[in-house]
Amino acid sequence: MMKIYADNAATTKMSGVALEAMLPYMTEHYGNPSSLYTIGQEAKEGLEAARATVASCIGAQPREITFTSGGSEADNQAIRTAAVIGARKGKKHIISTKFEHHAVLHTLAKLEKEGFEVTLLDVHETGLVTAQEVKDAIREDTCLVTIMFANNEIGTIQPIAEIGKVCHEAGVLFHTDAVQAAGHVAIDVNAMNIDMLSMSGHKFHGPKGVGALYARRGIILTNIIEGGAQERGKRAGTENVPGIVGMAAALKDACDHLDENAKKVTALRDRLIEGLSEIPHCALNGAKAPRLPGNVNFCFEGIEGESLLLLLDAKGISASSGSACTSGSLDPSHVLLAIGRPHEVAHGSLRLTLCEENTMEEVEYMLKEIPQVVTYLRNMSPVWKELERGEKQFML
Amino acid sequence: MALYTDIVMDHFMNPRNVGSIENADGVGEVGNAKCGDIMKMYLKIKDDKIEDVKFETFGCGSAIASSSMATEMIKGKTIEEALNVTNKDVVDALGGLPAHKLHCSVLAEEAVKSAVKDYYDKNGIAYDKKKFPECENCESCRMV
Numbered sequence: 001m002m003k004i005y006a007d008n009a010a011t012t013k014m015s016g017v018a019l020e021a022m023l024p025y026m027t028e029h030y031g032n033p034s035s036l037y038t039i040g041q042e043a044k045e046g047l048e049a050a051r052a053t054v055a056s057c058i059g060a061q062p063r064e065i066t067f068t069s070g071g072s073e074a075d076n077q078a079i080r081t082a083a084v085i086g087a088r089k090g091k092k093h094i095i096s097t098k099f100e101h102h103a104v105l106h107t108l109a110k111l112e113k114e115g116f117e118v119t120l121l122d123v124h125e126t127g128l129v130t131a132q133e134v135k136d137a138i139r140e141d142t143c144l145v146t147i148m149f150a151n152n153e154i155g156t157i158q159p160i161a162e163i164g165k166v167c168h169e170a171g172v173l174f175h176t177d178a179v180q181a182a183g184h185v186a187i188d189v190n191a192m193n194i195d196m197l198s199m200s201g202h203k204f205h206g207p208k209g210v211g212a213l214y215a216r217r218g219i220i221l222t223n224i225i226e227g228g229a230q231e232r233g234k235r236a237g238t239e240n241v242p243g244i245v246g247m248a249a250a251l252k253d254a255c256d257h258l259d260e261n262a263k264k265v266t267a268l269r270d271r272l273i274e275g276l277s278e279i280p281h282c283a284l285n286g287a288k289a290p291r292l293p294g295n296v297n298f299c300f301e302g303i304e305g306e307s308l309l310l311l312l313d314a315k316g317i318s319a320s321s322g323s324a325c326t327s328g329s330l331d332p333s334h335v336l337l338a339i340g341r342p343h344e345v346a347h348g349s350l351r352l353t354l355c356e357e358n359t360m361e362e363v364e365y366m367l368k369e370i371p372q373v374v375t376y377l378r379n380m381s382p383v384w385k386e387l388e389r390g391e392k393q394f395m396l
Numbered sequence: 397m398a399l400y401t402d403i404v405m406d407h408f409m410n411p412r413n414v415g416s417i418e419n420a421d422g423v424g425e426v427g428n429a430k431c432g433d434i435m436k437m438y439l440k441i442k443d444d445k446i447e448d449v450k451f452e453t454f455g456c457g458s459a460i461a462s463s464s465m466a467t468e469m470i471k472g473k474t475i476e477e478a479l480n481v482t483n484k485d486v487v488d489a490l491g492g493l494p495a496h497k498l499h500c501s502v503l504a505e506e507a508v509k510s511a512v513k514d515y516y517d518k519n520g521i522a523y524d525k526k527k528f529p530e531c532e533n534c535e536s537c538r539m540v
Contacts, residue, residue, distance in 0.1 A: 307456050324432045343429070344429040
């Protein structure tokens with residue numbers, strides 16, 4: 001049986017490049033980078049080289065990079081930082097969108113309890129916001145705009161450069177959660193007017209448990225973790241040197257091959273979208289473009305996502321869904337609800353996220369298996385039967 | 397997969413009694429699509445015995461497995477025996493369900509009851525209404 005990993009938005013397989021870069025920092029240069037003796041300084045050199053590499057991949061300066069435990073911590077720290085800066089000036093309004101990652105939404109919800117006002121912009125059926133909508137939402141007391149670079153579920157890519165421009169014209173800080181974009185889409189923080197940016201190592205074939213926060217020079221970060229003076233005093237705790245080195249190597253590798261990988265993965269994605277579109281009463285979630293090269297997300301009417309995933313797993317396909325049953329809550333994905341999918345339909349979603357290691361053969365295998373599984377589940381679904389008998393109207 | 401027991405996976409991958417019964421003596425439907433689970437149960441009843449049972453389910457793996465197991469447990473039984481099958485019996489027979497999936501077994505119990513209630517109503521048989529909670533008041537939607 002074929003084994004297909006099609007959940008690269010959840011996490012990726014670590015690359016050989018990343019692994020090889022990391023190993024010496026576990027076995028040879030294992031010193032604490034804060035120590036003054038040679039073995040510590042070797043670790044420090046690796047750490048600083050990684051910082052320079054990460055910075056160069058997004059057009060930043062090394063000192064503008066702070067290493068974190070991952071994307072969530074970077075998002076938390078960026079938003080907290082902007083809130084502290086804003087509050088000092090009496091500015092307590094933040095703009096974001098309805099379909100951000102929970103690392104952003106939950107931090108914003110906490111800030112609301114602390115007296116901040118949050119405007120969550122609509123993302124429409126397309127899963128896209130416009131710079132004009134951001135501009136219209138900016139007020140005198142707005143201290144931060146935080147909008148994700150690319151959505152983790154439906155892959156739609158926001159007009160980041162345009163949004164950055166309107167933020168800067170208005171003198172408002174702009175943060176972007178680029179966890180899904182870094183290593184997959186070209187990023188230039190200066191050209192795009194990005195003030196803060198979050199990324200996570202394991203989304204581009206680096207290791208888990210490590211991420212980075214870019215903060216433009218002059219932005220004084222607020223600590224989330226207090227303690228020692230690591231990361232210029234802004235993120236305490238002995239640095240995860242092997243992880244950081246591995247992340248930097250993976251990011252460089254991804255950025256060096258960005259166009260080539262994007263071209264290959266886009267072709268796989270488009271074939272998969274084309275093939276799945278032939279299933280009756282289904283719909284692609286989010287606009288087809290601009291969209292991450294590897295993201296495919298469909299809703300199939302009349303079925304539920306978890307049972308779909310289990311059956312696909314039995315066929316060797318690893319995928320994910322926005323159904324409530326996969327989240328442990330009663331509500332399906334907030335992203336699918338934000339783009340206007342009704343609950344009933346959102347439960348039947350399937351996300352397939354590809355990378356350059358996937359092949360056209362795998363795509364064809366999925367296109368053979370997925371329609372069969374959908375039909376099988378529909379045949380035992382009372383919801384589907386009602387739709388078929390015309391007792392209910394199809395929504396897709 | 398570690399999420400479910402082997403018995404759950406067996407009943408999910410090879411569900412028993414899937415389908416519908418034409419001119420069923422009792423049909424029950426519980427749950428709602430908004431929450432992500434609907435179970436529909438069809439009963440063929442003769443001489444107070446459940447001669448045949450079929451189900452259709454829209455829902456997750458444990459919802460399908462719970463439906464399948466419940467139909468196996470009531471097939472060939474008397475109505476009285478079928479009504480005594482609790483959600484706990486279904487869970488035990490499945491070798492356990494994850495805590496956040498227990499509501500699926502409640503739904504299975506309610507589906508059986510709802511189908512029997514329909515049979516009673518159709519045939520003008522008197523019954524104790526307290527034993528047949530309305531779907532929206534049942535535990536299933538409150539447990540999640």
